[in-house]
Amino acid sequence: MKLHQLEALVASAEAGSIRGAARTLGLSQAAVTRALRELEESERLPLLIRAPEGITFTEHGKVLLMHARLVLNQLDHAHSDLERLRGRVEGRLMIGVTPWITLTFLAEAVRLFRTRMPDIRLELFEGLMAVAQPLLRDGSMDFAVGQLHPGASVQEFACEPVLNYESSVMVRDGHRKARARSIHELLDEDWVLNFATDGQSDLVDYLFTRHGAQLDERRIVRAQSVATLQTMVEKADMCTWCPTILSRVPPFGGRLRPLTLRETFEPRQLGIVTRRNSTLSSAAITFVQCLFDVIRRHARSARKEDLALFETLELLV
Template identity: 35%
Template sequence: MLNASPAAITQSLQQMEGDLRLQLVARTPSGVTLTADGRTLLEHARLIVGQIARAHQAVDTMRGETRGRLSIAATAWVAMTFLPDAVRRFRQIMPEVQLEFFEGLLAIANPRLRDGSLDIHIGRQSPGEIASDFDFKPLFLTTLAVVARQGHPHAESRALADLLVEDWLVALDAETEGIAPYNMFKRHGLPSPRSVHFLHSLTVAVSLLQKTDMVSIFPWPLVERCAPRESLCAIPVREQLDESLVGVVTRPGQPRSAAADCFVNCLMDTIRDPASTSTPEMRRVMNSVDVLI
């Protein structure tokens, strides 16, 4: 890929390590890996390379040439509802821009926002102090629901206490060590569930919920979108669960590209368009959120 021999690459690495007076790679019988110092330098290098690419895109835009790549992560319910129409609008305006999509889980989106490999995250606001690491434009406010398969033994339970014995399946946010489900029970004066498992995929979550007695936590728009189709249901617990702010998350301290600005505008136009909520399913989704734009 670099059009250079292995010996030349080794020499370049050794020269870099000598200049920095740090070991950047560890050579083992099983291969070469980055050291902790190497990983730190790589994060800065990716930011530099990404910023150079954005500078080229800005110059192309000034010439009237809209090219380049735009990387987007989208939370599941937005991906299933507003994202397709937003992409269609964007493609009509900037057909030469290549799009790259990721699942909008915090454990996936936040590291990529930091290293510059992701331009936009359409998802929930990061918790606590982590939120200050990013710029955030709110789009929706929604609440959460406990979900399980239809016919679950506790499908009609009215109290979180009834669900302490169940296996819980929740998205892992590595930066807060997945504490959200524990805090939810603590806030209502309950002990932690006996068993909490973590995931990084909605597809895995739905499959496990359908075929086991596991329970999970979904935002209400995802319940409205998925539950009838996937034979899932919301358990009607009386406790008020957390609210969740969903919006456009970007890395601070750098100008947003013309493509990123265009996509955000296309998304907001889609959300505001009455035609986007013309179906009964979309009306149910919209009834489960407060629109903040």
């Protein structure tokens, strides 16, 4: 298994064809085809399914593709770190950020990072963890600022704690169930929730089953973005469960109402989520430090807005 073969495999996946991969790599189609055939021969496994409309991957190919992306991304990190040691700071940093961090601390952290590492190409991916996890898994994303869902593999991901935060069942202001006092009063409502592909049963157990409530899971709409979640709550009268802090900050403040239920939900933990055993680049480490500095500054502040934020947050760093 050679580096140019892995590059051909990843480029073919991203382009959807060998011709597209050849353009991306600046090689001939014959060279890319040869690299892929040599890879299949060396592994003694079929990796690609070739068709006139393009290529797809066998199950063996999908597994190898995930590892190939990880290898190439780690090599990019190594290159960036070596360039830093040579005195040239360059490279790309891709970060997944949970929406409530985007609405509170992110802008200041980015400004601080830009003063410390102005040559890094920063890519911010606002996404709930169900969206970020696949990108962490294949190495496309350096790290995520978020919270692992119940059922997420602790063997696959690691999480460095930053904050504990409260969570609440919420409805729009003026909802017919705004005075509900138990999760059992909400079982005839539609719900919009975010969870990983394999995480629905764990989340349903956490929100309902352990409290003796049985929700028809056909009532659940899975949202892949906070904008979708917000629209379903405000325009479709759905219930949701999310960080309480969202009810304190624009654009949600005054529009989402946390319900005071008899059932309690333990504080959740937000952290720096990485693929276990991966190595963060120097740029990633610097960004994490910038974020920590900003959060600590707000935690020590006596401003009314900051005091309101930290009524629902507990600093862990």
